[in-house]
Amino acid sequence: MSNLSIEDFEVKLTEYLCQVTDSAVKIDALIPLAGGASRDSWRIDARIDGQPTRYVMRRDLPTSMSDSALSRAQEFRVMAAAYDHGVRVAKVRYLCEDPAVLGLPFFIMDFVEGISIGRKVIQDAGLAGARAVLPEQMAEQLARIHTLNADPLDFLPRSPVDQSPARIFVRRAYDMLDALGVKSPAFEFLLRWADQHAPDAPAITFVHGDFRVGNLLVDSGGLAAVIDWEFAHIGDPREELGYLCMRDWRFGADHLHAGGLAPRERLLRAYETASGRTIDRAAVDWWEIAGNIFWGITCLAQADRHLSGRDPSVELASLGRRSVEMQMEALRLIGKVGI
Amino acid sequence: MYDRPALTELIDAVRMHLETRVIPAVRDDRKLYFQTLVATNVLRIAGRELEYGGAHLRAQWGRINALLEDESSLPSGDQAARELLVARSERLAAAIRAGVFDAAGQQREMLYEHLQASAIEALIVANPRLLQTLVQEGQNPDLDAWEGRNRAE
Numbered sequence: 214m215s216n217l218s219i220e221d222f223e224v225k226l227t228e229y230l231c232q233v234t235d236s237a238v239k240i241d242a243l244i245p246l247a248g249g250a251s252r253d254s255w256r257i258d259a260r261i262d263g264q265p266t267r268y269v270m271r272r273d274l275p276t277s278m279s280d281s282a283l284s285r286a287q288e289f290r291v292m293a294a295a296y297d298h299g300v301r302v303a304k305v306r307y308l309c310e311d312p313a314v315l316g317l318p319f320f321i322m323d324f325v326e327g328i329s330i331g332r333k334v335i336q337d338a339g340l341a342g343a344r345a346v347l348p349e350q351m352a353e354q355l356a357r358i359h360t361l362n363a364d365p366l367d368f369l370p371r372s373p374v375d376q377s378p379a380r381i382f383v384r385r386a387y388d389m390l391d392a393l394g395v396k397s398p399a400f401e402f403l404l405r406w407a408d409q410h411a412p413d414a415p416a417i418t419f420v421h422g423d424f425r426v427g428n429l430l431v432d433s434g435g436l437a438a439v440i441d442w443e444f445a446h447i448g449d450p451r452e453e454l455g456y457l458c459m460r461d462w463r464f465g466a467d468h469l470h471a472g473g474l475a476p477r478e479r480l481l482r483a484y485e486t487a488s489g490r491t492i493d494r495a496a497v498d499w500w501e502i503a504g505n506i507f508w509g510i511t512c513l514a515q516a517d518r519h520l521s522g523r524d525p526s527v528e529l530a531s532l533g534r535r536s537v538e539m540q541m542e543a544l545r546l547i548g549k550v551g552i
Numbered sequence: 553m554y555d556r557p558a559l560t561e562l563i564d565a566v567r568m569h570l571e572t573r574v575i576p577a578v579r580d581d582r583k584l585y586f587q588t589l590v591a592t593n594v595l596r597i598a599g600r601e602l603e604y605g606g607a608h609l610r611a612q613w614g615r616i617n618a619l620l621e622d623e624s625s626l627p628s629g630d631q632a633a634r635e636l637l638v639a640r641s642e643r644l645a646a647a648i649r650a651g652v653f654d655a656a657g658q659q660r661e662m663l664y665e666h667l668q669a670s671a672i673e674a675l676i677v678a679n680p681r682l683l684q685t686l687v688q689e690g691q692n693p694d695l696d697a698w699e700g701r702n703r704a705e
Contacts, residue, residue, distance in 0.1 A: 396642040397641075397645055398644045399667050401648035402664070405649070467689075477701045527590055530594065531590050534678040535679070541686070549699075552664050
């Protein structure tokens with residue numbers, strides 16, 4: 214709660230909502246939502262001028278996970294643009310950057326009902342109907358996301374014109390390793406391979422940056438909303454297709470390549486139909502390998518938050534020993550396409 | 553050297569305490585419940601490292617010797633051996649970045665085999681269940697999503 218008691222938190226939030234809505238506000242319940250290790254999300258059940266209203270508050274935690282993540286103000290603008298573009302996303306309402314209110318910047322958005330826990334989405338018997346339609350829905354949403362006009366979002370990370378997103382990815386991964394002081398034969402081998410096989414990008418678009426089961430709200434009808442936009446950037450649309458196929462995002466259904474839901478080809482054909490693009494399968498292969506490298510290094514970065522004393526946590530510590538899962542997978546896939 | 557419980561037995565005692573006493577008591581606090589499950593898994597990893605660490609260290613030493621064309625023998629002390637292995641592994645990492653293993657051929661294949669063997673050793677300690685899945689996929693390619701990635705349904 215970053216120095217605020219739950220009572221103070223509720224009082225401050227009530228005052229804030231009164232001010233921005235210019236109405237009488239009574240908060241009935243504040244419910245913490247399952248979320249990542251770097252953001253703090255709460256469901257707010259309130260009455261605004263007597264009208265029952267459900268919102269979600271999304272706030273920074275004192276240490277953010279990654280320097281490449283967007284600020285809350287930037288994420289707010291990205292989500293607003295996605296909403297206006299017709300992407301399935303919660304409507305954002307109010308942004309507060311004044312640390313005097315809740316300690317750290319936050320924003321308020323509409324509450325969307327749905328399950329974001331990947332393992333439940335993939336395993337829960339009651340969601341079989343949702344799983345049947347999710348591959349096409351995900352493909353359609355991605356196709357729409359990749360046509361979002363990013364010109365007004367000039368703060369988004371983007372690669373220099375003379376370098377492909379794949380090459381920039383490799384350089385950033387090296388930078389992450391060096392910043393952590395990690396000297397790993399496995400990552401050195403993987404990155405050198407990735408560098409020598411980096412695909413050119415026929416198209417550069419807006420990308421969500423962390424699109425996978427686990428960052429979707431899913432109800433019985435399938436995809437209700439796309440969440441967690443903090444890694445949005447300008448990139449190669451194929452990176453999202455490869456990324457969501459990574460083994461770790463299959464949540465136990467390892468044999469179903471596309472998010473534990475379907476064979477990859479079904480996702481790619483649906484995406485090609487929805488987007489009108491032709492997708493080079495070998496580039497998607499590369500981005501899946503790259504996704505494993507990135508997530509494997511990120512595991513080490515998460516463990517470093519604990520080891521450095523910044524965020525003491527057994528959960529973060531344990532991620533350090535998960536890195537090898539992604540190293541193994543990337544090594545295995547490279548072995549199949551040829552070292 | 554010391555009285556029992558031995559180190560692995562101490563770790564097991566703490567893990568059992570968490571599993572049988574703490575986890576049932578914190579079921580209603582989702583975050584704490586999850587973190588405590590993680591903590592029990594961390595203790596399992598520590599227990600497996602105590603069991604396999606020595607053998608893995610000797611195996612890695614031998615493979616890195618072959619790759620760096622160095623015949624040094626492993627120091628007798630545990631701590632010294634670990635530190636030296638780390639230093640030599642970092643030397644290998646620097647050599648890879650410098651392009652020493654770029655050319656196709658036996659050296660590169662040996663490197664790949666070393667990296668894969670080291671990842672398998674780390675998985676034996678950190679996640680033996682994933683290793684089991686990988687073995688099953690190796691035996692039955694129909695289970696391996698990557699093998700069928702360009703096939704429709």
